[in-house]
Amino acid sequence: xxxxxxxxxxxxxxxxxxxxxxxxxxxxxxxxxxxxxxxxxxxxxxxxxxxxxxxxxxxxxxxxxxxxxxxxxxxxxxxxxxxxxxxxxxxxxxxxxxxxxxxxxxxxxxxxxxxxxxxxxxxxxxxxxxxxxxxxxxxxxxxxxxxxxxxxxxxxxxxxxxxxxxxxxxxxxxxxxxxxxxxxxxxxxxxxxxxxxxxxxxxxxxxxxxxxxxxxx
Numbered sequence: 001x002x003x004x005x006x007x008x009x010x011x012x013x014x015x016x017x018x019x020x021x022x023x024x025x026x027x028x029x030x031x032x033x034x035x036x037x038x039x040x041x042x043x044x045x046x047x048x049x050x051x052x053x054x055x056x057x058x059x060x061x062x063x064x065x066x067x068x069x070x071x072x073x074x075x076x077x078x079x080x081x082x083x084x085x086x087x088x089x090x091x092x093x094x095x096x097x098x099x100x101x102x103x104x105x106x107x108x109x110x111x112x113x114x115x116x117x118x119x120x121x122x123x124x125x126x127x128x129x130x131x132x133x134x135x136x137x138x139x140x141x142x143x144x145x146x147x148x149x150x151x152x153x154x155x156x157x158x159x160x161x162x163x164x165x166x167x168x169x170x171x172x173x174x175x176x177x178x179x180x181x182x183x184x185x186x187x188x189x190x191x192x193x194x195x196x197x198x199x200x201x202x203x204x205x206x207x208x209x210x211x212x213x214x215x216x217x
Contacts, residue, residue, distance in 0.1 A: 018162060022150070080160050164188055
C-alpha cells in the first residue's frame with residue numbers, strides 16, 4: 001500500500017480540524033440522544049404497549065438508509081452541522097431506549113419491594129434503586145451507540161458537516177481513490193471509536209462499584 005507521508009505532513013492542520021469536527025458531531029449527538037432516549041425509556045418501561053410503540057418508531061427510523069435520512073433532513077433544514085446531528089440522534093434512539101428499558105425491567109422485584117418498605121416514593125425508588133441498578137445496561141447501550149455513531153458520522157460530509165468524511169470522501173474517493181487520506185480517516189475513526197468505548201467502560205466501572213466488587217470475588 002502506497003502511503004504518501006508527505007501528504008500527511010502537509011495536511012496536519014486539516015486532519016486535526018476534521019478530527020475535532022468529528023468529535024463535536026459525535027459528542028453533541030450522543031448527549032442529545034441521551035436527553036431524548038432516557039426520558040422516553042422512563043415513561044414506557046412500565047407500559048408494554050407504550051414501549052412497543054416507542055420501540056417500533058425508533059426501529060423504523062433506524063432502518064432508513066443514512067443517505068436518504070440526510071436527504072430528508074436537508075429538505076427541512078439548512079446544510080451543515082445540525083442536520084447531521086439530528087440524523088445521528090435518530091439513529092441512536094433504538095439502542096438507547098431498548099437497553100434502558102431492559103435494564104430498568106431487570107431490577108429484581110424484591111429490591112423494589114424493599115425500597116417501598118423503607119418508605120421510598122416511586123420517584124425515590126427510581127432514582128436511588130432502579131436507575132443505579134440499570135446503569136450497566138444503559139452504559140452498554142451508550143457504548144454501542146458511540147461506536148456506531150463514529151462510523152455513521154463520516155457520511156455527514158454529504159450535508160457539509162465536515163468531520164473525517166472530508167478526508168475519506170473529498171480527499172480520497174473523489175480524487176481517484178487516493179488511499180492516503182482514506183486510510184488516515186479510517187484509522188482516526190477506529191482509534192476514536194475504541195477510545196470512546198474504553199472511556200465509557202471506565203465510567204461504568206467507576207459508577208457501579210458493586211459490579212466490580214462482585215466480579216473481583
